[in-house]
Amino acid sequence: MxxxxxxxxxxxxAAELAAAAEGPVTxxxxxxxxxxxxxxxxxxxxxxxRAGLVRSQRGPVGGYWLARPAEQIxxxxxxxxxxxxxxxxxxxxxxxxxxxxxxxxxxxxxxxLRASERSILETVTLGHVVAGELPPDVRALTEDERAWxxxxxx
Numbered sequence: 001m002x003x004x005x006x007x008x009x010x011x012x013x014a015a016e017l018a019a020a021a022e023g024p025v026t027x028x029x030x031x032x033x034x035x036x037x038x039x040x041x042x043x044x045x046x047x048x049x050r051a052g053l054v055r056s057q058r059g060p061v062g063g064y065w066l067a068r069p070a071e072q073i074x075x076x077x078x079x080x081x082x083x084x085x086x087x088x089x090x091x092x093x094x095x096x097x098x099x100x101x102x103x104x105x106x107x108x109x110x111x112x113l114r115a116s117e118r119s120i121l122e123t124v125t126l127g128h129v130v131a132g133e134l135p136p137d138v139r140a141l142t143e144d145e146r147a148w149x150x151x152x153x154x
Contacts, residue, residue, distance in 0.1 A: 010082045018070035018126040024063025051081035071127035087114040
């Protein structure tokens with residue numbers, strides 16, 4: 001799985017908003033604190049706002065804040081808001097991909113991969129990230145030394 005720069009920036013900006021807790025945070029503050037290009041960040045914040053994940057207010061006391069508590073916003077919510085579905089195959093959902101012959105089982109692999117991604121990304125919330133306390137099953141995955149080893153091109 002590859003995460004786009006847009007997803008990386010969106011997750012980092014959302015974590016900053018979650019950490020701010022009260023009061024709006026300007027896009028300039030977010031860009032500076034996470035070293036995100038300001039124009040790119042504005043586009044991302046607009047996508048998050050359209051998805052109902054953040055709210056905004058203009059003016060001298062304006063800025064952005066989370067639209068609901070950090071514990072109610074999963075990483076998957078943010079990824080979908082800026083990049084679309086979690087897993088696609090040539091732009092299609094895996095259940096719509098049809099293979100023949102020896103490649104037929106690949107569809108099940110893609111569906112299993114999506115389920116695996118969901119089991120983590122829909123479970124971890126911005127609240128977990130900001131608190132630095134990931135769910136036990138996610139933490140267990142990171143404690144496996146094999147998870148930290150780069151194999152080949154991955």
